[in-house]
Amino acid sequence: MSQVYLNGQYLAIEEASIPVLDRGFIFGDGVYEVIPAYAGKLFRFEEHMRRMENSLKAVRIENPLSAMDWREMLETLIELNGGGNQSIYFQITRGVAARDHVLNVKISPTLFAMSHPLADKTTAEPVAAISCEDIRWQFCNIKAISLLPNIMLRQQAVEQGAYEAILIRDGLVTEGAASNVFIVTDGVIRTPVKNQYLLPGITRDLLLELLQQAGLPHVANDITEQELSNADEIWLTSSTKEIVPVTQLNQQPVGNGQPGPVWHQVCELYQNFKQAQHSV
Numbered sequence: 001m002s003q004v005y006l007n008g009q010y011l012a013i014e015e016a017s018i019p020v021l022d023r024g025f026i027f028g029d030g031v032y033e034v035i036p037a038y039a040g041k042l043f044r045f046e047e048h049m050r051r052m053e054n055s056l057k058a059v060r061i062e063n064p065l066s067a068m069d070w071r072e073m074l075e076t077l078i079e080l081n082g083g084g085n086q087s088i089y090f091q092i093t094r095g096v097a098a099r100d101h102v103l104n105v106k107i108s109p110t111l112f113a114m115s116h117p118l119a120d121k122t123t124a125e126p127v128a129a130i131s132c133e134d135i136r137w138q139f140c141n142i143k144a145i146s147l148l149p150n151i152m153l154r155q156q157a158v159e160q161g162a163y164e165a166i167l168i169r170d171g172l173v174t175e176g177a178a179s180n181v182f183i184v185t186d187g188v189i190r191t192p193v194k195n196q197y198l199l200p201g202i203t204r205d206l207l208l209e210l211l212q213q214a215g216l217p218h219v220a221n222d223i224t225e226q227e228l229s230n231a232d233e234i235w236l237t238s239s240t241k242e243i244v245p246v247t248q249l250n251q252q253p254v255g256n257g258q259p260g261p262v263w264h265q266v267c268e269l270y271q272n273f274k275q276a277q278h279s280v
């Protein structure tokens, strides 16, 4: 039975419950993070914490824990769930109050964390993607729990036989519905610049660091829809899926329809980095 954390207590998931007036439930008023743990150790913990703090600040929810308490809580949760590889999800909502858009009473945030087993992948299966209009709001850099547009977009992809929706805003690629996007064009690895239209992905940033260290040609700049369609390789990145090759876009093969040579190269870089981290 999976153990979760809720407002200071560790308990079985079946035992955890929140009041129906929690603003997370009523309004989707909260933020979240997903951190992988390999061999029982949190991966890129500080980076995830920094992004969480930015999200909290942006929506003006108080951080309920100190940095030390965050680490201790998450490490305890990993241990209670048997160590190994896990994906840790947590969310902070504004808390419980009578339903009113405007909040004029002081309330305490609700903090919930849970864990799922995470397969130890050394490679990812290729997937198909569709491109579609980015119908989301103007603050996609905040990791908000209100994910209705993202859910609708991924659902649309799945209903068209694909795995992910790659989003286009004003003719430019932003990101996937639940991932960041990279393309390879003439040997250069490219990803959109960080701005308010995409989540500053931890995996994206790590990959850019690894590319820099390895001296592989890369750039963060605008990617047009046309450039996406003509790319030699397309990849999706996320903390739980790592680097996933897209071999079909809108039912057309990407490159020769197989995971490309640059993808193989960067996967090795990523796996080596992961290995080095959890053997420390």
Ligand code: PDD
Pocket (backbone or CB within 6 Å): 034, 150, 175, 176, 177, 178, 179, 180, 198, 199, 200, 201, 202, 203, 204, 237, 238, 239, 240
């Ligand atoms: N989502 N963009 C969006 C919209 C995402 O939802 C995610 C990840 C990413 C990748 O970010 P990172 O590399 O930090 O995981 C980009 C998580 C995993 C989720 O919602 O489950």
